[in-house]
Amino acid sequence: MSELPSWNDTPTRQAIVEFVERVTTDGGPGYVAPHDRIAVFDNDGTLWCEKPMPIELGFILHRLGEMCEADASLRERQPWKAAYEQDHAWLGNVITKHYHGDDNDVKVLMGGIIRAFAGMTVEEYSDAAGAFLRGRHPTIDREFRECGYLPMIELLRYLETNGFTNYIASGGDRDFMRPITEEVYGIPSERVIGSSNALTYQENEDGGSVVYLAQPDVFDDGPTKPVRIWSRIGRRPILAGGNSNGDIPMLHYAGGPARPSLRLLVLHDDPDREFDYVAGAETSLERAANDGWTVVSIKNDWHTVFAGA
Amino acid sequence: MSELPSWNDTPTRQAIVEFVERVTTDGGPGYVAPHDRIAVFDNDGTLWCEKPMPIELGFILHRLGEMCEADASLRERQPWKAAYEQDHAWLGNVITKHYHGDDNDVKVLMGGIIRAFAGMTVEEYSDAAGAFLRGRHPTIDREFRECGYLPMIELLRYLETNGFTNYIASGGDRDFMRPITEEVYGIPSERVIGSSNALTYQENEDGGSVVYLAQPDVFDDGPTKPVRIWSRIGRRPILAGGNSNGDIPMLHYAGGPARPSLRLLVLHDDPDREFDYVAGAETSLERAANDGWTVVSIKNDWHTVFAGA
Numbered sequence A, B: 001m002s003e004l005p006s007w008n009d010t011p012t013r014q015a016i017v018e019f020v021e022r023v024t025t026d027g028g029p030g031y032v033a034p035h036d037r038i039a040v041f042d043n044d045g046t047l048w049c050e051k052p053m054p055i056e057l058g059f060i061l062h063r064l065g066e067m068c069e070a071d072a073s074l075r076e077r078q079p080w081k082a083a084y085e086q087d088h089a090w091l092g093n094v095i096t097k098h099y100h101g102d103d104n105d106v107k108v109l110m111g112g113i114i115r116a117f118a119g120m121t122v123e124e125y126s127d128a129a130g131a132f133l134r135g136r137h138p139t140i141d142r143e144f145r146e147c148g149y150l151p152m153i154e155l156l157r158y159l160e161t162n163g164f165t166n167y168i169a170s171g172g173d174r175d176f177m178r179p180i181t182e183e184v185y186g187i188p189s190e191r192v193i194g195s196s197n198a199l200t201y202q203e204n205e206d207g208g209s210v211v212y213l214a215q216p217d218v219f220d221d222g223p224t225k226p227v228r229i230w231s232r233i234g235r236r237p238i239l240a241g242g243n244s245n246g247d248i249p250m251l252h253y254a255g256g257p258a259r260p261s262l263r264l265l266v267l268h269d270d271p272d273r274e275f276d277y278v279a280g281a282e283t284s285l286e287r288a289a290n291d292g293w294t295v296v297s298i299k300n301d302w303h304t305v306f307a308g309a
Helices: A011-024 A055-070 A072-076 A080-084 A088-099 A104-117 A122-133 A150-161 A174-185 A224-233 A245-253 A282-291 B011-024 B055-070 B072-076 B080-084 B088-099 B104-117 B122-133 B150-161 B174-185 B224-233 B245-253 B282-291
Strands: A038-041 A165-173 A192-202 A209-218 A239-242 A262-269 A294-297 B038-041 B165-173 B192-202 B209-218 B239-242 B262-269 B294-297
Touching (some): A011 A262, A038 A224, A055 A080, A072 A080, A088 A245, A104 A192, A150 A165, A150 A239, A174 A192, A224 B192, A239 A245, A245 A282, B080 B088, B104 B192, B150 B174, B150 B239, B165 B224, B245 B262, B282 B294
Parallel strands (some): A262 A294, B038 B165, B239 B262, B262 B294
């Protein structure tokens, strides 16, 4: 019980330990060589909290609000209007609607996001994201960098100790997470897979710059997740963790025909210590029940949710 | 002189050693922390030979020829015609024309490549590429897997020993190289950046498959190289190696405003031991002369070209 100390001794914890012991037992029927011990994790709602709205949306709101200060005409148009009026409900609903198949507001929001960061170099964006992420969460009394779930961070370390290599495969913006993934999760920038706006190379005397264009590139969700995972890693993971309908293909993809798999689906059922919601996760919970995926109940399986809490 | 034994003791070798000593001297003016010691290398013509035609084209020819056996009507259409008639000159000229700004034949060839592999799973493609790469080079008396330049392989090991992380950033197909990059270069699949056709996820009962579509995705050459390097790594390299005009942006991008850089441009000037050509490299050689990039002369700087030769 020295590993995973923030996990209660439940069947969920046992499933994790048994899977890791199975794939690391040399000569056993489920043995997987270290270079194929790939684990992929969604970020928002899986490794850190995503309510009352995804942390990245706070960053975008902040930037859109800055734009309204400079250009008053933007204050009457979504998504600038929601940002200027601090209408968090409009923004929180965008993702929920997406999970229910309605992408109209996603398109409106993406239109704003695209204009918000167009022309920035990747270094400027990284500095802005890093500065925002040193701020505090709006409702939980802690910094954003302390919003990672301690049991999941312990799981990442436990997997590493057993020869796994961990990746983030998030629907969120890849370059927004990168400034803090090494510090928070021990996952370096080259192992962060996520959404991105299109980039271009602009030559200059200082070696040129990589700059965001005003157009989307990859929205890394649903069936795009396995595609991006293969593109980046060149191997099929054996362990995947997610928490929503957008993670279903990634979870199903783990293991494949020839290897064992562990699929973890985080269930947000703890209103006292975190949040209580299933919106956007209904289908994934059905799949978990039908296909024997391992549901991680925050209320029952986690002794501690956040470090120091 | 224990490192880089296949390099002659020339100013080129000295430039490499001095750069590595500079960036690894803790407290020195050019010190770079290990996590920023990123090195990127083009593959064809930089890490292994690309004449009389790029090795990947041989693989494509082989596949297109197979298609002509099954469908005779293809034998009168390019690129199937060139494949069926073993017209290597047509295919070799495609890349040369591309480097001179004429992409008409590239489009014809890409149209064939796209149809050649559409519908294959990534595992099927990997198996086919791996089998082809266990074959022999058409003109050099050795296997494809022995066509890596020994001095460059020694350089990769020397850089690793000094805390660098090496990546391939190739205009060639990413998934074609992956089956052998670990064995030949010690570079695992997750550190191979390159071109790719578009992929899609197809669900099935065995965890689903990632499958090639009949459409291109990324052509990783020229200004796309810095963009893909950032997208995959999230850091700007400090060392880049290339050999052609398509590598200019990647070479220029190395280092940037704040760090030292080393740009290596391999010059094919050794008709006895390898090949002698500058087609497609003219502009890069001008840039090297003007900007002080380090030209690696195969004839003068390499004591040995291929292992065991």
